Amino acid sequence: MKKKLKPRGIRCNNQAMIRACEKDNFEMVYIFLCSQFFIDDLAIKPCTLQEKLKKVSVYQGIDHHKEDRWTFNLIQNRPIENEQNDSLNNFKNFRATSKPAYLIAEFKYNREFEEQMFTDPITEAFHNAHLAQFCQKNVVEYKSKFVDVEKDSMTFAVKMLDLCKNT
Numbered sequence: 001m002k003k004k005l006k007p008r009g010i011r012c013n014n015q016a017m018i019r020a021c022e023k024d025n026f027e028m029v030y031i032f033l034c035s036q037f038f039i040d041d042l043a044i045k046p047c048t049l050q051e052k053l054k055k056v057s058v059y060q061g062i063d064h065h066k067e068d069r070w071t072f073n074l075i076q077n078r079p080i081e082n083e084q085n086d087s088l089n090n091f092k093n094f095r096a097t098s099k100p101a102y103l104i105a106e107f108k109y110n111r112e113f114e115e116q117m118f119t120d121p122i123t124e125a126f127h128n129a130h131l132a133q134f135c136q137k138n139v140v141e142y143k144s145k146f147v148d149v150e151k152d153s154m155t156f157a158v159k160m161l162d163l164c165k166n167t
Contacts, residue, residue, distance in 0.1 A: 011037045013093060021096035030105040034113075041097045043090040045131060091142055098128040098149050100156045125157040 017037050020028035096102060103121035110118035119127075132150035136143045 011035075013040055013089070018092060018096045021099045021102045024099050024101040026101040026105055029101045030108060033105055033109040039093050039097050039102075041090075041093040044094040044135065045097070045128075087139070087142070091145060094128075094131070095145070095149055098125075098132075098153055100125075100152075103156070122157050122160050125153045125160070129153040129157070 014032070014037050017029065017032040017039060020032060021039070097106075100121070103124050107118065107121050107124075110116075129150045132146040132153065135146045136150070139146070
């Protein structure tokens with residue numbers, strides 16, 4: 001199996017990859033992922049896979065992000081060191097990783113090349129909707145944009161669930 005390296009520099013938050021996500025272009029996003037590019041969305045999405053598996057409280061109505069390592073520049077009210085740390089880029093990264101093309105491409109890439117456990121696109125879409133709801137309350141400057149991300153994530157999850165066979 002192909003080992004995933006930790007990409008740096010141009011491979012992290014590449015604007016072309018973010019644009020491919022915004023355009024919902026699955027093939028291009030998948031090629032970027034196969035070429036070791038990635039989008040760092042930990043500023044808004046601090047959850048790791050282990051935290052998601054341990055904390056099922058998201059689905060029980062308890063908001064665990066208030067206690068987690070929440071790091072969003074608008075909330076912290078600290079100076080921005082470089083353009084990768086500003087709140088607009090953090091939002092763009094979150095929105096790009098919330099797009100259906102990215103969710104499906106990441107799932108396919110992880111299934112083919114990664115040995116570790118990974119989450120499915122439907123679970124990720126629900127999680128993104130949950131994070132968008134949380135951000136609507138805490139980051140009022142971007143409330144309407146987070147509402148759009150929430151609606152898009154829920155629409156994607158519903159469409160995917162509609163494709164499932166009833167047995």
